[in-house]
Amino acid sequence: SQQGEEDPQALSIQEGENATMNCSYKTSINNLQWYRQNSGRGLVHLILIRSNEREKHSGRLRVTLDTSKKSSSLLITASRAADTASYLCASNGTASKLTFGTGTRLQVTL
């Protein structure tokens, strides 16, 4: 069963705007990973943040982690039409496996 939740479920923005997606999880984690998934395709690894980190950057991506609230956020700055996809967070708990949420569907329009 899913143990993570993303918020919002869907987000529509214009090109150039920033997109923020939130994720909550339920158990203690070793790390949390964000993935992008285009319709009908596999998961592309975006960024990993370890449990002892609070913020991480990669290009236009910024991830934060608040272990006290069991939550994470993904910020995509200066969005592009090519960023249109579903974004999923996955928590890596003590059992090695990843536990995913259902994802946020991001639509970036011109």
Add this chain to the structure above:
Amino acid sequence: GAGVSQSPRYKVAKRGQDVALRCDPISGHVSLFWYQQALGQGPEFLTYFQNEAQLDKSGLPSDRFFAERPEGSVSTLKIQRTQQEDSAVYLCASAIALGPSSYEQYFGPGTRLTVT
């Protein structure tokens, strides 16, 4: 370098048939995970291997599901007597160990299984 590959990309099976799904991980990655993704849902864990050892198979939904990785590289997920509820995308992930129980996972494109 080459990423994770999976074959076939699409599989249509009649109910009751057996299927075998293959995963070729990134060269040198010791750990390999299988997930099942139903339509509109996030992936759900099935099983994982470290080298040829299957360390956790708690996510396999029934004894019709079987996975192996005999030489610690290529892995096969086998589903016997397929049922309609087995229709899903099956994802394989090749992983780098970051520490105890901590992995960075890279996914293949998946195999979309449709059981008719």
